[in-house]
Structure formats: C-alpha cells, structure tokens
Amino acid sequence: MDLNEIIEMKNQNPGATGYYNNRELFIRKVYDNSGLVEVVDLVNGEVYSLHSSKIDKSYTNSYNSFQ
Numbered sequence: 001m002d003l004n005e006i007i008e009m010k011n012q013n014p015g016a017t018g019y020y021n022n023r024e025l026f027i028r029k030v031y032d033n034s035g036l037v038e039v040v041d042l043v044n045g046e047v048y049s050l051h052s053s054k055i056d057k058s059y060t061n062s063y064n065s066f067q
Contacts, residue, residue: 017042020050 009016009027017026020039028047029038037050 025050 005018009018011030015026017024019025024042025039025048026042027037028040031037039048039050040046041048
C-alpha cells in the first residue's frame with residue numbers, strides 16, 4: 001500500500017485500517033498541506049508520521065497521543 005492508497009482509504013472511511021510494511025495501521029489523521037499521514041501501529045500502539053512512503057517514528061504511545 002502506498003501513500004496515495006492510504007490517503008484515499010482514509011477519505012473513503014475515516015476509521016479504516018490498512019497494512020504497510022507488514023504492520024496493521026489505523027489512519028488517524030491526514031495533513032493535506034504537508035503530505036503527512038498520522039497512523040497508529042495497532043500491534044504496539046506507537047504513533048507514526050507517514051510521508052513519501054516512509055514510516056518515521058514521531059513519538060511513542062501515550063494518553064495524549066490518542067486525543
């Protein structure tokens with residue numbers, strides 16, 4: 001699944017999950033102007049920013065990161 005597919009999936013169904021690099025991800029937020037997609041790794045609960053088909057760990061799971 002590439003970045004465009006993830007964004008399209010999020011637009012069609014805001015609660016959708018998808019697989020990227022063998023990880024099940026919940027697409028939490030799409031930043032339209034920057035091209036970033038914020039995702040939650042459903043296995044370990046970590047939050048990532050997805051950009052240009054790369055996952056970069058942005059911050060670890062915490063109560064605040066799920067608000």
